[in-house]
Amino acid sequence: MPTKKELLTRPIQHIDIKQHNVVAMVDAMADMAFTARDLARGAQIYERMLRDQECGVILCLAGSLISAGLKQVFVDLIRNNMVDAIVSTGANIVDQDFFEALGFRHWIADELYKSGTEDGTLRELMIDRIYDTLIDEEELRLCDETTEKIANVIPPRPYSSREFIREMGAYLEREGKTPAKGGVDSIVLAAFENDVPIFCPAFSDCSAGFGLVAHQHARQGKPMVSLDSAKDFYELTQIKIANPTTGLLMIGGGVPKNFAQDIVVAADILGTEAPMHKYAVQITVADVRDGALSSSTLKEASSWGKVDTTFEQMIYSEATLALPLVAAYAWHKQAHQSRKQRRWARVLEPVTA
């Protein structure tokens, strides 16, 4: 049996879209067929969102994106003012991004481990696997403990996930886990610094959930931190009401897609007629035919009054391949240069549900 150290030697490296000018290639793909054309149109719609001065951009993240080498892409989108709010699965934000911010890494798995036949060995070594990527489970436990520590020091009350993730950003700054102090950059930190709110509507379902369960268990009968998921929904709806023109850039589907689409209806329920999302691009491998929300077309969303159909595009591709092209296209077109920063987190701070 190999040792843990032998298996965790080659770290995942995050791609830097700023180094790769794909504008001409993506534009050429617009005159091809199938996925190439869809990708080009999606990239052009994302560029259009950024040039629309009225439009706030909501980024939705599902799937194992950060562990796959896409962290820097999202950091760049935040730091270059190309996204105004994020809705994500908890795993991307806590188990993967915050995890790396604490100094840990994801590792490339050899072909053999990808097959699944060696998962028993990995179990014994306390190594967790995400398809072709490996994680040191002991480090993941340290990440859980960190979220528990954060819960232990903030005032006990119901929090939206956004509020808690903001505390995680404050923690990174406080502890010097920043590029300026020799740490690595992270989505949580960049969003904290740029007042980009991050929502994880199913927040208990990640490393933060483990920390909060431990926190609540220790506080039984005493005041404790709880997570108000209705408040998440309320907050993002407030943003939609305050900024009616919106565009969605969605990687994967799942809860983030559903949640971000639903705020149009929620605004309506609160008595404000909000327009549908004006732009929508989704990168997904999901299959429309099973009727799941993840794979439902953006046209279908228009029947629900959630997404307008003029500027919508599905890109059927695995994200590690398609997203670098879409994001690099928009960055190198400099679509964000004249864009105003929205700092939506500040808008939300006075909000009390």
Add this chain to the structure above:
Amino acid sequence: MPTKKELLTRPIQHIDIKQHNVVAMVDAMADMAFTARDLARGAQIYERMLRDQECGVILCLAGSLISAGLKQVFVDLIRNNMVDAIVSTGANIVDQDFFEALGFRHWIADELYKSGTEDGTLRELMIDRIYDTLIDEEELRLCDETTEKIANVIPPRPYSSREFIREMGAYLEREGKTPAKGGVDSIVLAAFENDVPIFCPAFSDCSAGFGLVAHQHARQGKPMVSLDSAKDFYELTQIKIANPTTGLLMIGGGVPKNFAQDIVVAADILGTEAPMHKYAVQITVADVRDGALSSSTLKEASSWGKVDTTFEQMIYSEATLALPLVAAYAWHKQAHQSRKQRRWARVLEPVTA
């Protein structure tokens, strides 16, 4: 343009597995290859879970299952003591099952509407579409309002989704929305009557979320109902600790799959060494190659210490085709006949996180 009435004429009918004895056919499939063999093995593992007197069965639901005609399958599993807890997306439980319990229906869409080209017309008619199925959006708003009414009458405090869904069951009973009183049967009602706890870890992201947003908006500054999603996680972990031997029957992936798998780790964090899930069957169309949790193999889950590999099976099929076969197989084998009812909701009632 057709009228709404013309489009909503042919209702979805829920399949009754009790009428279809597929035991011999499924057993024959065990000697074939590919999906047939996988399905047969999955059905046999589900039967084995039910015969294992120690084993508690957790059912996970993701995708549009109730609108697709699978409601009666789940009602039958509950009423025949073939499932002990449910983890689901909110849409299945509230927008679809509770919605039908209120007297509304899902409708079959003509081929033309499935193509997406008519979604503008549907929008104008206030008809929502799920691939090949239609919903009257005005009825869906009545469903939202009902959840708001429930939130308005229960004591204001943080609730787990389980507690709130239990209140929805009490509402159905109170209002006579039961088969005994001429209503239709539902998962929410059957689970309420049989003390089967239902968890929706991303609960804000459904019709109940709309109701709760409206409730919180009206109660600004006053005591209000909030949703503590950490409590959900805490509660299901308590169940795992109280009943260490568990099996998972998963339809789709997403948050329910992740949440149910994670309780093994959560138990560990609370200081109780809980065994991995002993049995696991997943029906999914998802593709393993994108690294998403929905599609991650059950072998991969074993590297995380969540699922044992002896009795695990992925069934790669759309659920409307595979689930009736798997469930009918177990029911007609009468695997549940000597099974004791667990009434886990009672176990949870005294739990205070």
Add this chain to the structure above:
Amino acid sequence: MPTKKELLTRPIQHIDIKQHNVVAMVDAMADMAFTARDLARGAQIYERMLRDQECGVILCLAGSLISAGLKQVFVDLIRNNMVDAIVSTGANIVDQDFFEALGFRHWIADELYKSGTEDGTLRELMIDRIYDTLIDEEELRLCDETTEKIANVIPPRPYSSREFIREMGAYLEREGKTPAKGGVDSIVLAAFENDVPIFCPAFSDCSAGFGLVAHQHARQGKPMVSLDSAKDFYELTQIKIANPTTGLLMIGGGVPKNFAQDIVVAADILGTEAPMHKYAVQITVADVRDGALSSSTLKEASSWGKVDTTFEQMIYSEATLALPLVAAYAWHKQAHQSRKQRRWARVLEPVTA
């Protein structure tokens, strides 16, 4: 390392649709959504083809269907007069069906072998793998040699694949490889006895191809058997001209689907205005979005003038699961009872291209 004998112990068994009456279940699925509804409609269209006295039924086979346990389904379709012509990949007809007719078997692979990590071991043992199924390569070589023997004894000239496969049927009868003489039943034999022509448009690409390469190699410079693939196309077009009303039952896509659809155009080129295929059902896992013919919708085929759109249905499912339901439905509805046998092979015998 295990021995070959240890790995080849559990044979694939072919499902017998006559034992499984699924009519009520499939009819119930017609009122559900997604694949269940599609499958029910596909089964009902197949039934309708069989009840249409004008309609000749062409069965198209691609994918590893025989090795997967579907041989008896196709034998039953032939022997019950539910199919009039077959277009197939060579592998299904020669490497798998004829192979089993010679007395060989396919074997169930353990979970470990399915992962691909043990393929080196299989190589050393001369065992070939088809996903989760194993084949003794030495037996496959005997199958190659048998096709060479057949080529050696028939008059040297260009043959259509149909003519050569007919010779394979004659060989089985001559050698007593029939159920009556203690052998197993086969597609090749049943089709021979019932004058159902079988076309393999890419015939060189299978065990027969190996036999013919060996034959041609030995006959260099002398008269030899050759395969005229244009003649295949010519013959099936003649059938279409003689019997204008046709329906397609397609399992998988590939060359068989393309070939069978193209005869409508070919008839036109020969100066006979033949109607489009009136009925078409395809069972496939292929994905429409890559533009391949295998996955192209039957609606798309109508733009080419190949398939009418009134009675067409795609069933997105792996074949081992969907085909037994579709075929059993039609058989148990006894749709074929009043159907006349077409014996199209006799129609073709006088045809000389």
Add this chain to the structure above:
Amino acid sequence: MPTKKELLTRPIQHIDIKQHNVVAMVDAMADMAFTARDLARGAQIYERMLRDQECGVILCLAGSLISAGLKQVFVDLIRNNMVDAIVSTGANIVDQDFFEALGFRHWIADELYKSGTEDGTLRELMIDRIYDTLIDEEELRLCDETTEKIANVIPPRPYSSREFIREMGAYLEREGKTPAKGGVDSIVLAAFENDVPIFCPAFSDCSAGFGLVAHQHARQGKPMVSLDSAKDFYELTQIKIANPTTGLLMIGGGVPKNFAQDIVVAADILGTEAPMHKYAVQITVADVRDGALSSSTLKEASSWGKVDTTFEQMIYSEATLALPLVAAYAWHKQAHQSRKQRRWARVLEPVTA
């Protein structure tokens, strides 16, 4: 109803990999996960094939690749000595490449036409559709007629598809359908000029098939051109025997993949122990779980003794997205600079089966 002219206005343009240096980006992807990493490894293996002085490269084409804008990629591979033989579906070579060589174009379809609801209109206008691409059916008929003309003027005897396609190349040169004379470049022409043999093992199943059916119909009872598909197999096997070290670059699966893999076994049958293909890269959207050859992993091929496992890589992506990256990577790394041209067509000319 629109006119044909209104629908056919925006032509597909073929991407030029020479304009897009993606080397740094693809190398960066090697340190990511999932498809990005697989694609990078695939590109690196293709580069390695080209640098291996012993290795002959066989390109396999399935799916609608030329109509999708990939024609120039393949022309560049041929003209830059990056491929030594081609195995393809007939549609790519005849209906799409030769079709464009005759001066016709493929056209971009509007979103509406992609949905399938307008296929009746397309039928009336004699426009054929490939997912999101349109073709003028009357032009396609002219292509059929051209292949008939070619068949009418060459000596009547059995031809391999390779020999017939060579005649198509000669026709283009003879008729001045060349870039030098103001025509467009094509795979058929480039391969003719560079003695790169092209095999279409299911050749009747395309525009050439239509031409040959018409030819044979007119020649009834007289000497005629026929297609010997066994000869195709024999010829490619001869190449393998003459050049034992080989690598496969496969786009899609189907008959071309099967055919090219099988020559290893065929060589063995002819008494020459040929090594397995040393390198193999496949770009595909197919799903391994249905057991079809198109989707079978290259590891599985190794159990059949066809592909070595040291340098094999599956890239799960639609081809229009992945192939430009893989091909541009190899071209910009100039892996082919010191490669000797093989001119395998010359090797074959004296071969008589």
